[in-house]
Amino acid sequence: MNLLEVYIQEVTRRLGEKNREDIALELRSTIEDMLPDDYGEEDVKKVLEKLGSPVKLASGYRDQPMYLIGPRYFDVYVTLLKMILPIATVISLISVITVYFIDYNGHGADIKDVMDIIGIGIWRMIEVGIQTFFWFTLVFAFIERTDKEKDNQPLTASFEKWTPDDLKNIAYIPKKKAISKLEVFGNLMWTAVWATLYFYAYQLVGVYEADGSRLEYVQPAFNHEVLLRYWPIVVIVIGIEIVLALYKLIKGQWTKRMAICNTVFEIVITLVFIIILMDPNLLSHEFITYMTDLLTISPNQFRMWVVGGGIFLFIAGAAFNVYDGFCKARIHLLHDKVTVKEDIKLH
DSSP, X not given: OOHHHHHHHHHHTTSOHHHHHHHHHHHHHHHHHHSOTTOOHHHHHHHHHHHOOHHHHHHHHOSSOSSSSOHHHHHXXXXXXXXXHHHHHHHXXXXXXXXXXXXXXSSOOOXXXXXXXXXXXXXXXXXXXXXXXXXHHHHHHHHHHHOOOOOOSOBOTTSSBOOGGGGGGSOOOOTTTBOOHHHHHHHHHHHHHHHHHHHTHHHHSEEEEEETTEEEEEEESBXXXXXXXXXXXXXXXXXXXXXXXXXXXXXXXXXXXXXXXXXXXXXXXXXXXXXXXXXXXXXOHHHHHHHHHHHTOOHHHHHHHHHHHHHHHHHHHHHHHHHHXXXXXXXXXXXXXXXXXXXXXXX
16 A cells, blocks of 8 residues: 555645645645655554644644634633623523413413413523524634734733733732622522413412322412502512623622612612501402411411511521622722732732
8 A cells, every 4th residue: 555645645635726736735745854765664653643644734734723713702602602601591491481471361271371471481591592503503603713923822802912011901800709600590590480370370479289199279369459559669689680690790809889779779668568468358359268277377377477477587698688788889999909018918
């Protein structure tokens, strides 16, 4: 077997048709220059070993990269993908729930309808995630192949070459002060979950009884008409929560302003749900009767427990979130003080 001819064939078949002949001549000349006058098969093997794999050598002649996303764009690609993918999937879930709310005809649905919503929502999130990944990757692959610059130095998020001045635009964020994308994604998911529970409380929240090997939903806990009476302010709360989550995503860290915005939101959501809890017709009469018979207490006592317990939980949760927000916002100040003290000691 003529190893020399086979090697040249393996290199040139990976190249464009119009360049194959010229590159084959060039490569043959290079190899012959590296061989001794009276060479044998072992000499050819040594030379080919020095030249390396035909795949790698062919990539040196190609104008196009052999990878989908190269080092020049990979960091920007991953950074933007990690930012856009969670937002796209959560928005798809919220859109599914919104469509169901718009199409809701006022008649009760059963647990199967709710499970259908959850299933469709999860499938839509997977579908949107795959679509986002595919098109986002395709766009960057196109940019990679149309970029005329041969520089492989990674670009910054602004698609510019990195310089030390870029560090001035990056704030030092202690780990405990940072707001992760996973946290923002969790906040948006929680918004979708509690909004679903609120608007479908009539079919989800109530008394379940065992029927053989399955649970049967027998009694709703809340008066559906009363819950729907407050839907405008609940939708406003959902909108504020989504805006706050996106604000966290953009800022990426807890600040004093962020803590104040979080405090305002916690006060608003607490007041809204206290007002709803204080509605005397919120709990269904059948549910109150069922529970008072079960617990052998009076209806007034049961209402006091539910309303009082609900208000306590909302206030306690809000107080913790406000306190936690201001504590994380102060981490930056403490860090600065420590840094200043360290600088003073050094000087």
